[in-house]
Amino acid sequence: MFAKEHSPFSNRLRLLIFILLSFLITGNSLWGQDIKSHEIGLLWETMYATGSIPGYAPVDDRMTYPGGDFWLQTGKNLAGRGTWIGVTEWTDQYGVFHPTYVSEGGYANDEAHGFTFPISNKKQVRNRLPNVIVNGTADVRILDKRESSTKAFSLDADERIETKWATNTGISVRRRSYAFANYNHNSYIVLEYEFTNDGNVDATTTTSELAGQNLKGVYFGFQYYIIPGGDRGHPQVDEHDDWVEYYGNQPGDSLRGLLYFYDGDSKVKTYDDIGDPDQFTGEFLSPQFPGIGVLHADTGYDNEDDDRSQPSTIEIKPQVRFKSYTKGSTEGEMYEELSSGNQSQGTVGVSPNPYDSDVRQPIALIAFGPYDLPPGESINIVLYEAVGAISKKQAIQAGKQWKDGTLSFEGKSGDDAKNALIATGRDSLFMHASRAEFAWRIGLKNIPTPPPSPNLTLNSGPGRVEVSWVTGDDPENPHPRDEDFAGYRVYRSDRPNDNLYTMIWECGGTSGVELTNEYWDYDVERGKNYYYYVTSFDDGSDNTTGLFPGQTLESSPFYNRNYELGATATVPPSSNMDSVLVVPNPYHLQGLAYGGTFQEDYLETLRPEDQLSFVGLPAKAIIRIFTVNGNLVETIQHPNPENPNSIPGSADETWHQISSSYQTIKSGVYFYYVEGWDRDGKPLGSTSGKFVIIR
Structure with a gap:
């Protein structure tokens, strides 16, 4: 009676299989599988096994803000990240001498194979991730799982991810990231880097292939490619209309150093699209102000005092102009990129429009140095990631008002009100930045x-x-x-x-x-x-x-x-077939007020606004749905073993209008035919009816 039938919920399994295959094709189990994520605060982040991000597209957090989407991690801001190490008068493991050299640990060369070598990636938490049980079934996260971390009482924060990797320069890296539950401190993540000259050039930590080298002219560079609100399925992501600024290297600046990005006005739109208003609902899709800040840089290997003259280089320019071995750049050109001493203040003022070739698609490199680094010695550099933005609710409600022409803010209306409201995200970012500096100043453990x-x-x-x-x-x-x-x-x-x-x-x-x-x-x-x-x-x-x-x-x-x-x-199951109904009927698409879409077909997850309910069902039933031409659209079991939200012993079964061919059904009249049984399997007969879909 209950043969296995298609269910749209099986698409979740297909998504997980795709993720697994994406991991396997990388050829490196640590790169593909041993990722750890912070999902405790408003800012979510995934820590990969080295300082860069893979070139494929796994499910991950990338300065996701605000967090909350456990399926797709919408709200991503980070498109690329890299960690460069520059040295002078250096001899590699093959005995080749290099006057200058840079180990390019991303972002242009993705995983940076041959430059970086993963060693370990471990997460510790003050309190274990709670168990969540719904109707007897565990609700399990995709990324931040209970078993992916261990408990430790002595942490300096609620969560700490410690990542270790080696580089081909013989300098190994330990990165510790810290995240907080405290709502005054949950919009930033602290990144503490320790660079040690241990001579190790691979994932085997028991050998030191370059032991004894006294490294000179050492620079540590952090490269960032950030697109505010740059999610897949977000059509504005390819417009490259973002601005970037650096605050902290000018007299009177109140912060130690802060690089931040924000959305500009696109040239391809006929209206002011700052904040990327949704074309249907007006929701502001890119209100974020993501930033990278500086907390500390050692003065030297023998002096842990903060060197306020660092970073020594702040380079901000279009992606096409940045040096990379992938573009054929020389070792000298790469080192010059790190050591130029430029102190860019960003792209604002360089060009009148964010999409001009002089500033389009900006990439930032923040470099610290030069340092001497004798064998066994270390340099510590501490950064933080932070994001400021209006709330999701504000983005939805104010966006609708802007589209309707009723938005007002601080005495302004229309586009001026929209832009002024979105600009408050900068104030929020600066507040989070100052709180990160406060936390570092008093000691993270004292938060x-x-x-x-x-x-x-x-x-x-x-x-x-x-x-x-x-x-x-x-x-x-x-x-x-x-x-x-x-x-x-x-x-x-x-x-x-x-x-x-x-x-x-x-x-x-x-x-x-x-x-x-x-x-x-x-x-x-x-x-x-x-x-x-x-x-x-x-x-x-x-x-x-x-x-x-x-x-x-x-x-x-x-x-x-x-x-x-x-x-x-x-509702308890019905004892007969007389009360079976479809609700709502007619169905009219109207779920856009809080994030619905006009996409033709669903992707990895079901859309709440598409839900239909079959009510008045007996304990067991088979529902068949047909077009007016008699073509079978879908067969649904009740209860449905493939639908985690299907409840045995109830009178209801939901359907999200997904056909057996994984397509959202179109407007029209549809017929249903339902066969039913009681709890003991006794036949109760059948019933039929019709419902209307309007899209």
């Missing part, structure tokens, strides 16, 4: 830590969703190290991949509600999937070293979200 996120369990009940949680392994003492723990808050959304969540309930603290570990949500609609997270919060009494002493702190809003498996209120 106050909120209570840990609890494990989350969601169960679909009759007319409700049952939410329960527990922190740690001891229910009687859930917060043994958090004497200022105060209570819990419950947040909910009907869309899993964005940040449009609303707090719906809290207990403990000053709420007046007794502390508990359970909440039943009755304010739910039948057939709609809901997504939750539960946070722990404190009373602020232990917050003595933060930016705002005494401020109450709350755990990460991302650690225990359900995103793959929705929870929905259930």
